[in-house]
Amino acid sequence: IFFRTTSRIMGLLNKSRVGVRHVSTMARASWRVGDIQLHGALAADNEKTRLLLGKDAVEFCSELNRKFAHEVVALSEQRRQLMRDTRQALQEGRFEDLAVPASDANWKVAPPPTVLETRRVEITGPANDPKMVINMLNSGADACMIDLEDSMAPSAQNVVDGHHNIYKAVRGELTAEKNEDGSIKRYTIGSTVATPMVRVRGLHMKEVHATASHVGPMPATLFDVGLHLFNNGRYLQDRGSGPFLYVPKMHTGVEAKVLEDVLAFCEAELGLEKNATKVTTLIETLPAIFRTEEIAQALAGRLVGQNCGRWDWLASRSYYLGSNANYVHPDREHTGMEQSFNKAYSKRVVQTAHQRGFHAMGGMSAFIPVSGDQAKTEEALKKVAVDKALEIENGHDGAWVAHPGMVQPVLDQFKAAFKDATHQKASKNSMDEKISVQDIVALESELLSSSKRTEKGLRQNLSVALQYMGHYLSGNGAVGINNMMEDLATFEMSRHSIRSWIDSKVDITFADGSQKPLTMETLEKVLAEEVATLKAANSKLPYSDASEVLLRGLKENPEFISRISGEYLNPEFARGIVIGSRMLRVLSSKEFGGHLDENQGIKFDADLVRSLLGSRPELRTGADLVRHRGRFLNRLLESGDTCYKYMGCASGLAAASVIHGGEGLVGPYCGGWQLNAMGLEESRPDTLLSTGDLTEQQAEGEPHRFLAAEGDQVCGDAIHKARGVVGQLQQSTVPHGG
Numbered sequence: 001i002f003f004r005t006t007s008r009i010m011g012l013l014n015k016s017r018v019g020v021r022h023v024s025t026m027a028r029a030s031w032r033v034g035d036i037q038l039h040g041a042l043a044a045d046n047e048k049t050r051l052l053l054g055k056d057a058v059e060f061c062s063e064l065n066r067k068f069a070h071e072v073v074a075l076s077e078q079r080r081q082l083m084r085d086t087r088q089a090l091q092e093g094r095f096e097d098l099a100v101p102a103s104d105a106n107w108k109v110a111p112p113p114t115v116l117e118t119r120r121v122e123i124t125g126p127a128n129d130p131k132m133v134i135n136m137l138n139s140g141a142d143a144c145m146i147d148l149e150d151s152m153a154p155s156a157q158n159v160v161d162g163h164h165n166i167y168k169a170v171r172g173e174l175t176a177e178k179n180e181d182g183s184i185k186r187y188t189i190g191s192t193v194a195t196p197m198v199r200v201r202g203l204h205m206k207e208v209h210a211t212a213s214h215v216g217p218m219p220a221t222l223f224d225v226g227l228h229l230f231n232n233g234r235y236l237q238d239r240g241s242g243p244f245l246y247v248p249k250m251h252t253g254v255e256a257k258v259l260e261d262v263l264a265f266c267e268a269e270l271g272l273e274k275n276a277t278k279v280t281t282l283i284e285t286l287p288a289i290f291r292t293e294e295i296a297q298a299l300a301g302r303l304v305g306q307n308c309g310r311w312d313w314l315a316s317r318s319y320y321l322g323s324n325a326n327y328v329h330p331d332r333e334h335t336g337m338e339q340s341f342n343k344a345y346s347k348r349v350v351q352t353a354h355q356r357g358f359h360a361m362g363g364m365s366a367f368i369p370v371s372g373d374q375a376k377t378e379e380a381l382k383k384v385a386v387d388k389a390l391e392i393e394n395g396h397d398g399a400w401v402a403h404p405g406m407v408q409p410v411l412d413q414f415k416a417a418f419k420d421a422t423h424q425k426a427s428k429n430s431m432d433e434k435i436s437v438q439d440i441v442a443l444e445s446e447l448l449s450s451s452k453r454t455e456k457g458l459r460q461n462l463s464v465a466l467q468y469m470g471h472y473l474s475g476n477g478a479v480g481i482n483n484m485m486e487d488l489a490t491f492e493m494s495r496h497s498i499r500s501w502i503d504s505k506v507d508i509t510f511a512d513g514s515q516k517p518l519t520m521e522t523l524e525k526v527l528a529e530e531v532a533t534l535k536a537a538n539s540k541l542p543y544s545d546a547s548e549v550l551l552r553g554l555k556e557n558p559e560f561i562s563r564i565s566g567e568y569l570n571p572e573f574a575r576g577i578v579i580g581s582r583m584l585r586v587l588s589s590k591e592f593g594g595h596l597d598e599n600q601g602i603k604f605d606a607d608l609v610r611s612l613l614g615s616r617p618e619l620r621t622g623a624d625l626v627r628h629r630g631r632f633l634n635r636l637l638e639s640g641d642t643c644y645k646y647m648g649c650a651s652g653l654a655a656a657s658v659i660h661g662g663e664g665l666v667g668p669y670c671g672g673w674q675l676n677a678m679g680l681e682e683s684r685p686d687t688l689l690s691t692g693d694l695t696e697q698q699a700e701g702e703p704h705r706f707l708a709a710e711g712d713q714v715c716g717d718a719i720h721k722a723r724g725v726v727g728q729l730q731q732s733t734v735p736h737g738g
Contacts, residue, residue: 030043031043033055033058033059033062034058034059034062034063035062035065035066035212035213036058036061036062036065036210036211036212036218037210037211037212038053038058038209038210039156039208039209039210039211040156040157040209040570041155041156041157041159041160041209042156042159042160042209042210043209044160048160048161048164049160051164051167052160052163052164052167052227052231053160053227056230057227057230057231060226060230060269060270061210061218061222061223061226061227061230062212063269064222064225064226064262064265064266065210065212065215065218065219065222065223065226066212067265068219068222068258068261068262068265069212069215069218069219069222070215071258071261072203072219072221072222072258073215073219075203075254075255075258076204078252078254079204079251079559082251082252082287083319083320083559086098086286086287086320087320087321087323087324090320090321090324090327090441091324095436095437095438095441096436096437098287098290098437099290099437100253100290100291100293100294101293102293102294102297103293103294103297104297107297107300107356108300108356108357109296109299109300109301109303109304109356109357109358110275110300110301110302110303111357112278112304112358112359113240113278113304114240115195115240115241116143116195116244116278116304116305116359117422117423118142118422118423119142119143119305119359119361119397119398119423120142120397120398120399120410120411120414120415120418120422120423121141121142121398121399121400121401121407121410121411121414122141122142122143122144122145122194122197122361122398122399122400122401123136123139123141123143123144123145123194123400123401123402123403123404123407124136124144124145124147124151124199124364124400124401124402125144125145125146125147125151125402125478126147126151126152126158126162126477126478127146127147127148127152127161127162127163127165127166127198128152128157128158128159128161128162128165128477129165129478130161130165130168130174130175130176130187131176131178131187132478133146133165133166133169133174134169134174134175134176134187134188134189135187135404136194136404137169137189137190137193137194137196138189138190138193138194138404139194139404139407140194140404140407140408140411141194141401141404141407141411142194142195142398142411143194143195143196143197143244144194144195144196144197145197145198145199145246145400146162146165146166146169146196146197146198146199147198147199147246147487148162148163148198148199148200148201148224149199149200149201149202149205149248149488150248150312150477150487150488150489151477151478151487151488152477152478153472153473153474153475153476153477153569154201154205154207154220154562154566154569154570155475155569155570156209156570157475158475158477159207159209163224163227163228163231166196166198166228166232167231167232169189169196170196170232170235170236170241170242171235172189172193173189174188174189175187175188175189195241195242195244196236196241196242196244197242197244197245197246197280198224198228198243198244198245198246199245199246199247199248200220200221200224200225200228200245200246200247200248201220201221201223201224201248202220202221202247202248202249202560203219203221203249203250203255203258203259204249204559204560204562205219205220205221205560205562206218206219206220206562206563206566207219207220207223207224208566208570209570210223221247221259221262222262225245225262225263225266226266228243228245229243229266229267229270229272229277230266230270233266233267233270233272233276233277234270234271234272237272237273237276242277242278243272243276243277243278244277244278244279244280244304245277245278245279245280246279246280246281246282246307247259247279247280247281247282248282248284248309248312249282249284249285249312249560250281250282250283250284250285250288250295251285251287251288251291252287252288252291252294252295253291253294253295253297253298255295256281256294256295256296256298256299257298259279259298259299260298260299260301260302263277263279263302274301275301275302277302278302278303278304279299279302279303279304280303280304280305280306280307280359280361281295281296281299281303281305281306281307282306282307282308282309282312283295283306283307283308283309283313283349284307284308284309284310284312284313284316284489285312285313285316286313286316286317286319286320286321286441287320289313289345289348289349289440290437290440292306292348292349292352292353293352293356296352296353296356296358297356300356303358304358304359305353305358305359305360305361305397306349306352306353306358306359306360306361307349307361307362307363307400308345308346308349308361308362308363308396309363309364309489310337310342310363310364310489311364311487311489311490311492311493312489312492312493313342313345314329314332314335314493314497315489315492315493315495315496315497316496316559317329317441318493318496318497318499318500319496319499319500319557319559321441321500322496322497322499322500322501322503322504323500323503323504324504325448325504325505325506326442326443326448327441327442327443328443328448328453328500328501328504328506329443329447329497329500330443330447330448330449330452330453330457331452331453331454331456331457331460332457332460332461332493332494332497333457334447334452337363337387337390337391338390339443339444339447340439340444341439341440341441341442341443341444343390343394344435344439344440345440346362346363346391346394346396347394347395347430347433347435348435348440350394350395350396350429350430350431351395351430351431351433351435353397353425354395354425354426354427354431355431357425359397359398359423359425360395360396360397361396361397361398361399361400362388362391362394362396362398362399362400363391363399363400364399364400364401364402365383365384365387365388365399365400365401365402365406365410366402366484366485366486367380367381367383367384367402367406367483367484368380368402368403368405368406368480368483368484368485369381369403369405369406370483376483377405380406380483381406381409384401384406384409384410385409385410385413388410388413388414389413392413392414392417392424393429394429394430395424395427395429395430395431396424397423397424397425398414398423399414402484402485403485450506450507450508450509450515451509453501453506453507453508453509454508454509454510455508455509455510455511455526456511458498458501458508458518458523458526459526459530461494461495461497461498462494462498462526462527462530462550463530463533463534464481464482464486464490464491464494465490465491465494465495465546465550466530466531466534466543466546466547466550467479467481467534467541468481468486468488468490468491469491469545469546469549469550469565470534470541470542470543470545470546471541472488472491472546472565472569473542473545473546473549473565473568473569474541474542475569488561491550491561492560492561495550495553495554495561498518498523498554499554499557501517501518502517502518502519502520502523502554505517520554520555523554524551527547527550527551528547531543531544531546531547542568544631544663545568545631545635548568548631549561549564549565549568552564568635571632571635571636622653622654622657623653623657624657626647626649626653626654626657626658626661627657627658627660627661628661629647629658629661630647630657630658630659630660630661630662630663630666631661631662631663633645633647633662633666634661634662634663634665634666643665644665644666644667645662645665645666645667646666646667646668646669647662647666647667647668647669648668648669649668649669654668655668
């Protein structure tokens with residue numbers, strides 16, 4: 001009562017943050033405005049949230065959520081049906097059924113604003129890192145994409161920092177200070193900057209820190225679009241520099257139409273000009289490449305570009321085509337843009353873009369300069385030059401780079417190719433080619449050889465995926481690995497490629513020369529070896545959690561990893577606020593015929609019943625569940641120093657499992673209340689102890705009993721087994737002593 005009353009009074013004193021604020025017993029704030037309940041860092045009351053998330057801003061997001069959340073959530077089922085239809089069409093050889101032709105042969109998009117006529121080089125990076133945002137703006141690129149999606153791990157604090165950096169950056173006010181070589185270096189935005197563009201999160205993602213009773217977590221696209229346009233839309237419009245958005249993971253024209261309706265609503269409510277918000281869509285899913293026309297036409301009044309999201313494109317190919325041995329990818333070194341199927345993909349984007357009057361943006365060159373190694377830097381520059389020459393040849397009007405050091409070489413290359421022009425929309429490059437569905441999905445015959453699928457390639461995919469996810473779960477979404485700047489797409493590409501090898505049962509060439517299919521059992525063995533290698537090299541990253549995320553992603557096989565990774569990145573929401581893609585909403589009395597009789601039965605569909613198994617349906621045994629609880633408690637109460645936690649246990653099974661799951665940092669607490677609830681007179685053998693653990697007398701005599709004493713309850717078998725497990729952990733590679 002005291003906390004709630006105090007927070008209400010403080011809210012009245014602070015007009016920008018009026019609402020119902022709660023302070024939880026775990027020091028996690030929550031704050032309700034309208035239908036939206038904010039949690040964690042989004043609900044905190046500080047300089048950043050007061051700037052970004054005032055009452056009016058949250059109320060606008062709440063209204064946007066009320067109007068469109070059901071439509072956005074319903075798209076997930078459409079995507080699942082699309083996957084089933086696509087796989088069936090390919091299996092039956094109905095290739096042309098996948099292509100969606102233009103409904104009008106002569107339509108064009110609206111002309112782009114002058115500032116977006118020149119997009120030869122765009123640089124990308126995470127929104128939450130102020131130094132990187134400043135360096136991108138100062139890089140000399142034509143535009144910079146400030147990313148709220150794949151290169152930013154969406155923790156609550158990163159989301160706040162990302163939106164705050166965007167707010168300050170578009171006003172030229174963003175600064176950063178870094179301790180470099182013992183001195184403080186200050187970063188500021190210069191007078192000539194790249195045109196800022198913002199990549200919002202995809203329609204498949206949830207903002208778990210903003211929930212509403214009628215849909216649960218707010219769709220992340222609505223949160224990012226609503227907050228950005230509310231805070232920055234008018235400012236950018238009045239200065240002729242936006243708002244400009246990148247939108248990822250588009251599949252169909254239906255999704256594009258929902259996005260169009262969302263943006264039109266925002267513009268009308270916020271007093272922006274019609275179609276003021278310009279959009280570039282990423283064509284990075286298999287269905288989207290066959291629907292470039294319908295996606296573009298749904299956004300015709302505001303579309304200014306389509307971009308080739310390469311790594312996600314390869315991931316999507318493996319997801320949609322992976323069970324068919326005729327389309328399974330080889331090792332990643334053989335999947336470059338020079339391959340015929342990738343060329344066809346690139347050219348299809350160019351054809352649609354130039355026929356309809358918008359920019360065809362090439363993909364990311366992830367190579368980055370290597371500090372202190374000029375030879376490796378020169379090698380990276382040569383690889384980027386070859387890559388961009390191919391994109392120019394295909395007809396692209398510009399491309400992405402991942403590092404400021406790559407901007408000028410690529411800009412010079414495009415200037416030389418375009419001469420006095422700012423793009424090549426009038427070029428005939430690729431325009432007269434006939435590109436079929438088979439050109440896009442089929443692999444060249446030599447790529448199907450088992451010699452091109454190797455244990456080395458498997459280990460590379462596992463190692464890169466584990467390294468990336470280790471950083472991602474630590475809050476860093478843009479990671480330099482093997483002299484390349486990687487984001488979440490590299491994890492997805494690795495994961496889906498591995499799963500496709502398993503599903504298709506194609507032969508893999510192993511290090512011993514044998515050729516055989518990859519099984520899940522073999523995969524888990526190799527995965528454990530790669531985890532051990534990485535832990536030995538860098539024990540600070542959470543490789544155990546990264547391994548869990550990867551293995552669950554491989555077994556559960558969702559199209560996108562965000563639901564699974566979110567449970568580890570935001571452990572306070574791992575209890576199932578997001579249950580698959582289900583909409584959890586309050587049912588009105590009308591839906592029950594005007595009243596709800598206490599004896600009236602309610603029939604639930606099978607999908608909902610399955611969803612009630614929770615976010616971890618594979619945890620079926622008590623031991624598995626308790627091990628999971630131990631891991632969860634470790635993540636939930638993480639700190640910089642060694643921190644021991646205790647969890648209530650009532651048996652040796654529970655005690656051993658919680659210690660094992662918590663890697664020696666979670667111990668058993670034998671609680672009197674729990675034992676009383678179970679009944680002190682209960683006598684049963686410990687479920688964990690085998691005959692090898694018991695003395696002859698124990699095995700033949702009465703089983704272990706729970707021992708009780710006033711004020712103190714002791715579970716003898718729990719202590720016995722806990723000591724044994726701790727001893728095993730002390731002798732293992734687990735880094736904690738216990």
